[in-house]
Amino acid sequence: MVVPIACYLVLAAVLFSIGIAAFLIRRNIITIFMSIELMLNAVNLTFVAFAHMWHQLSGQIFVFFVMVVAAAEAAVGLAIIIALFRVRQTLNVDQVDLLKN
Amino acid sequence: MQIALFIIFGLLAVAGALNLLFQRHPINSALSLVVVMMSLAVLYWSLGAEFLAAAQVIVYAGAIMVLFVFVVMLLNAGEEDRTHGSKIAYIAGIPGAAAIFCLLSFVFLSERGQFGTTQLGGYLTSSVSNISEISHILFTSLLLPFEVTSILILVAILGAVVLARKEL
Known part of the structure; x- marks a missing residue:
């Protein structure tokens, strides 16, 4: 049995939407960061599926670079979270509102 | 399967x-x-x-x-x-x-x-191995972006060290 490419794309859409919902609903800054990673993974799945569809490697190269940038982003973002926690003693995004007033 | x-x-x-x-x-x-x-x-x-x-x-x-x-x-x-x-x-x-x-x-x-x-x-193409294809592209036509990512990683390491220091 073969699987249509559209199934992979719909699965990626499901994961991306769950990532958006988690990004908007969750209040913990670490979990919000994790949902960003989930969305990146969903987009990576789309890239790989399209690379398979066109028999081209460009999509896989794209995914490789997305992985590299995601690793760098995770390192810097988690360092920012640690620095923020030192100053504010909280991880709740609702209590980090210095720019609001 | x-x-x-x-x-x-x-x-x-x-x-x-x-x-x-x-x-x-x-x-x-x-x-x-x-x-x-x-x-x-x-x-x-x-x-x-x-x-x-x-x-x-x-x-x-x-x-x-x-x-x-x-x-x-x-x-x-x-x-x-x-x-x-x-x-x-x-x-x-x-x-x-x-x-x-x-x-x-x-x-x-x-x-x-x-x-x-x-x-x-x-x-994907006629090549046998996916890894050899990817490495061939990465080290010939995409050599400059590949090396730039190493600089990006280096900058990210330095940034993480600086940001997570005790006295910011």
Whole structure:
């Protein structure tokens, strides 16, 4: 049995939407960061599926670079979270509102 | 074979993502994200991207998630508490995500005839190995971007060290 490419794309859409919902609903800054990673993974799945569809490697190269940038982003973002926690003693995004007033 | 792999690991990925959404404790969310990434690695492999499947396990499930779990433990993050902002987020977030999902799946399903199907034991071009193809491209035509990413990683390491220092 073969699987249509559209199934992979719909699965990626499901994961991306769950990532958006988690990004908007969750209040913990670490979990919000994790949902960003989930969305990146969903987009990576789309890239790989399209690379398979066109028999081209460009999509896989794209995914490789997305992985590299995601690793760098995770390192810097988690360092920012640690620095923020030192100053504010909280991880709740609702209590980090210095720019609001 | 391929459809069994897709159904099993697709459902596992969706279940892990939903668990990430509904768990209250960050460490549970992190571990369910590991499940999502592992099942995505199997899906990459079934799409003929062996190198990316390995890189997904090593980089994402290995390095990045260990970093997340480490930070959760370092900051002693407990269960998150519901605040006023989360009610607004519920009202806006669920319909927004549902709308984006409906739009994307409508486009994908209405064009599904043009996408074609997949075969296991993926092939891309005439080359034997996926890894040799990728490395050939990375070290010839994409050599400059590949080297620039190493500088990016170096900058990210320095930035993380500077940001996480005691006296900022």
